[in-house]
Amino acid sequence: MPTPSLKSHYSAVVIGGGQAGLSASYYLKSHGIDHVVFEKKTVAHKWKNERWDAFCLVTPNWQCQLPDHPYDGTDPHGFMVKDEILAYVDRFVKKVDAPIFEQTGVTSLEKHGGLFRLETSAGAVTADAVVIATSLYADPAIPRAGERLPEDITQIHTAAYRNADQLPDGGVIVVGSGQSGCQIAEDLHLAGRKVHLVTGNAPRCARFYRGRDVVDWLSDIGQYDITVEHGGMTKKKHDTNHYLTGRDGGRDIDLRKFALEGIALYGRMSGVAAGRMLFEPNLKANLDGADRVYNGINALIDRHIAEKGIEAPAGSPYVPVWEPEAEIAELDLKAEGITSVIWATGFSPDWSFVGLPIFDGNAYPVHRRGVTAVDGVYVLGLPWLWTWGSGRFLSVGRDAEHVVGHLAARHSAQTSSLKQSVSA
Structure with a gap:
C-alpha cells in the first residue's frame, strides 16, 4: 500500500x-480522528511470516470477528488453513486502508508537556494520544541453555519453522508443549521424523465433546464474556493457552497418544551439559495437570x-491411555541421533x-481494559486485556472499540476546551 506523508503532529x-x-x-477512522x-x-507480518506451512486456526472460523469483517465463508465450524487466514487478513487490511508507515519502528515514546513525542525511523512526531498495539509476541524467546x-x-x-x-x-527435539509446540511435534511426526517432546505445564482441551x-x-x-476482573481470572493473562488443533477438521491433541505412536516425552528442560539435555522429573505431573x-x-x-x-450424546471423563514408566533425567543427543532442536518457548x-x-x-x-493511568496512553491486543477473546480475532475488535471510544471522548473534550479558550 502507498505510504502517506508524515506529518509533525497527529x-x-x-x-x-x-x-x-x-x-x-478502523475505529479511529469511524470517529474522524486523524492518526x-x-x-x-x-x-500482519506475523501471520504472513511466522507461521508454519500446515498452520491452521485452533478456534472455529465463526470466531473470526474483526471490526465490520466477520467470517463470511461456507464453513463457519471449520478451521481456516494458512492461505485462507492470510486472505481473510488481507481483505481486512484493504477494508481498513489504514494510514500506515511500514518498516517504521518506534524507538522512543515520552511525554513532552501536554503532548507525547515519538522518535521513529521515519522521523519524530507528536501526538495527543497513543495506542500501543505491539502485543506480547515481539521477539522469539530462546533459553540461554541453547548456547x-x-x-x-x-x-x-x-x-522460523x-x-x-x-x-x-x-x-528432532521440540522444547515446549503449548499450542505451537504440540502442533509442530505432530507435524514432524506425520512427516515420519523421530520426535522428542519436552513438556511443560500447558493445559489441554477437547476438540469435540458431547x-x-x-x-x-x-x-x-x-466463558468468552467473562472478564479478567472476575474472581480468580487476573492471573489468566499470563497463562499458557490450551493445546488442541483444527488440523484435518479438528481433533484433540493427546500427548499420551503421541507416546503410544512413538513420540518420546520428557519433563521440563532444566539445562544442557556435555552434549546432553537435562529434564526435571515432572512429566507425569505435566500430563496429569493437562x-x-x-x-x-x-x-x-x-x-x-x-x-x-x-439433549446431547453421553460424555465421560478422559482416562489416560498411557503412563510414563519412569522419569527420564537426561538425553544424550548424539547417541539418540538428534540433529535439530525447535524452541517452542514463546515470545x-x-x-x-x-x-x-x-x-x-x-x-x-x-491498565483497565486497555486504559492506562497515564492519560492518553492505551494498550491493545494483549491476552486477557478484558476477556478470553482479547488479542484474538474474536474480541480484539471489541477491545479496540472500547479503547478508541475512550480516546475519542478525551479528544472531544480537549477540542471543546481548546475552542472555549480561543473564544475567550
Whole structure:
C-alpha cells in the first residue's frame, strides 16, 4: 500500500500494524480522528511470516470477528488453513486502508508537556494520544541453555519453522508443549521424523465433546464474556493457552497418544551439559495437570447440559491411555541421533521504547481494559486485556472499540476546551 506523508503532529498514533493496531485504526477512522499507524515490519507480518506451512486456526472460523469483517465463508465450524487466514487478513487490511508507515519502528515514546513525542525511523512526531498495539509476541524467546548445545545441532524457533524438509535428517527435539509446540511435534511426526517432546505445564482441551465443538459449548455458557476482573481470572493473562488443533477438521491433541505412536516425552528442560539435555522429573505431573484441565472443562459442559435440559450424546471423563514408566533425567543427543532442536518457548514483548510509567514490577502494562493511568496512553491486543477473546480475532475488535471510544471522548473534550479558550 502507498505510504502517506508524515506529518509533525497527529491526534493519535497507533504503534503496531497487526490485527489490534488495524482494529484501532478502523475505529479511529469511524470517529474522524486523524492518526497514523507505525509498523516496524509489514502489516500482519506475523501471520504472513511466522507461521508454519500446515498452520491452521485452533478456534472455529465463526470466531473470526474483526471490526465490520466477520467470517463470511461456507464453513463457519471449520478451521481456516494458512492461505485462507492470510486472505481473510488481507481483505481486512484493504477494508481498513489504514494510514500506515511500514518498516517504521518506534524507538522512543515520552511525554513532552501536554503532548507525547515519538522518535521513529521515519522521523519524530507528536501526538495527543497513543495506542500501543505491539502485543506480547515481539521477539522469539530462546533459553540461554541453547548456547550450550553442540554446534552441529540446528536450532530454530517456532517462528522460523515451516516444515520437516527444512531440517537436516535425524531426530528432532521440540522444547515446549503449548499450542505451537504440540502442533509442530505432530507435524514432524506425520512427516515420519523421530520426535522428542519436552513438556511443560500447558493445559489441554477437547476438540469435540458431547456432539459439538467445545468452543461452541463454552461460548453458549458465556466463558468468552467473562472478564479478567472476575474472581480468580487476573492471573489468566499470563497463562499458557490450551493445546488442541483444527488440523484435518479438528481433533484433540493427546500427548499420551503421541507416546503410544512413538513420540518420546520428557519433563521440563532444566539445562544442557556435555552434549546432553537435562529434564526435571515432572512429566507425569505435566500430563496429569493437562488432563485435569481437560476433564474440568468437560465437567463444566456436563453441568450446563444438565442445567439447561439439553439433549446431547453421553460424555465421560478422559482416562489416560498411557503412563510414563519412569522419569527420564537426561538425553544424550548424539547417541539418540538428534540433529535439530525447535524452541517452542514463546515470545518476549518489547516495550523498551516506552519511557512512560505504565508498567508494574514485572514490566507488564497496568491498565483497565486497555486504559492506562497515564492519560492518553492505551494498550491493545494483549491476552486477557478484558476477556478470553482479547488479542484474538474474536474480541480484539471489541477491545479496540472500547479503547478508541475512550480516546475519542478525551479528544472531544480537549477540542471543546481548546475552542472555549480561543473564544475567550
